[in-house]
Amino acid sequence: MNRPDLPLLLLAVMMAIGAVIEPLFFDTLLWPGKLALLSLLVIYWARKPKSEI
Amino acid sequence: MHLFIELITLLFFLITVAHAVRHHGREGALFFATLLYLGGARETLVAVMRWLYGFAPLNLMLGPAPLIGAIIWGYSIYAAVVWAGGITGRSPLRDHPTANELSLAALFMITLACFYEPILELIGMAKWEDGTRRTWGIPWIALIGYPTLTVPFLWLWGRLRQLTGIKRFLVTAAAMTLLAAGHAAGLQWLKDGLGW
Numbered sequence: 001m002n003r004p005d006l007p008l009l010l011l012a013v014m015m016a017i018g019a020v021i022e023p024l025f026f027d028t029l030l031w032p033g034k035l036a037l038l039s040l041l042v043i044y045w046a047r048k049p050k051s052e053i
Numbered sequence: 054m055h056l057f058i059e060l061i062t063l064l065f066f067l068i069t070v071a072h073a074v075r076h077h078g079r080e081g082a083l084f085f086a087t088l089l090y091l092g093g094a095r096e097t098l099v100a101v102m103r104w105l106y107g108f109a110p111l112n113l114m115l116g117p118a119p120l121i122g123a124i125i126w127g128y129s130i131y132a133a134v135v136w137a138g139g140i141t142g143r144s145p146l147r148d149h150p151t152a153n154e155l156s157l158a159a160l161f162m163i164t165l166a167c168f169y170e171p172i173l174e175l176i177g178m179a180k181w182e183d184g185t186r187r188t189w190g191i192p193w194i195a196l197i198g199y200p201t202l203t204v205p206f207l208w209l210w211g212r213l214r215q216l217t218g219i220k221r222f223l224v225t226a227a228a229m230t231l232l233a234a235g236h237a238a239g240l241q242w243l244k245d246g247l248g249w
Contacts, residue, residue: 005139006072007132010065017061018172025054026175032189033168040164044139 008041054176056112059121063113066124069131077146080214084146087225088127091206094233096122104241105194106181121178125169130203133161149211158207159200166199167191186249194244202236 003009015034022029073081096118099105113120131146137157138144145154171190173179185192209232213225243249 002075004076005135007069007128007135008139010068011132014061014065015168021054022172022175028175030171030175030190033164033166033171033191036164037168040136040161044136047140 005044008044011037012041055109055178058176058178059111059113059119062121062125062128066128069128073131073146077144080146083214084210085127085131087210087229088130088206089123090226091202091229091233092126093118093123094230095126095202095237098234098237102237104237105198105244106179108179109177111178119178126202129162129165129169129199130158130206133158133165133203134207136161145207145211150207155204155207159204162199162203163196166195170195182244185244192249194240194247194249197243198236198240201240202232205232205236 015037019029019034070082070085073085075081077084093115097116099122100108100117108119108122111119111121115123134145137150137154138146140157141151141154143151143154145151145158150158167189170179170187170192174181174187174190181187181192185194187193206229209225209228213221213228216224
């Protein structure tokens, strides 16, 4: 709860859940949106000093 | 599957509300209360007026609108604020948002549209009108819809939080009602006009 980036971590968890459910139940992986969102999250974590997270 | 997605989203929403209150206190709670009203009002209008998209019968409802439709706006816009704040080093929730921060929040919401919409289509939770134009399951109009609710909201939030007491409550309620109605109706009008 203390981590300022918690909402973004939850989005990463949501993406991981989708990456499991989609191939398992629908025989597909919806990758373009996940890739785009992952890119923004990587930019965030790359810019933030570890001491601030 | 629908119930699982609804419960996960509700759980993440509640964690996010707790996070906002932990980090921003009363303002964090007010931020989410305002977004819950905005999201609820907008999705209720979409459901009642049959604008833009229809909803599958879901388990958790807030009046005529699915609960997930009402809460996802708050969850997403708060995440956009956290992301934009991390990039600029300021908090658009505490300070009046700059054009740079509004642009970053808009970019984040466009990306979320690319993430959410194909999933909603795949599992049949939201059903866009027949003939809606899409790429990779992403309705083109959603790329406009997500940021155009977020940016006016954040701009208004920055202005309205300077008010106090009952005046703040009344002006915020009126502004959010107008934003919800204007956004849903305006997006339907634009979608029809563009043939999207």
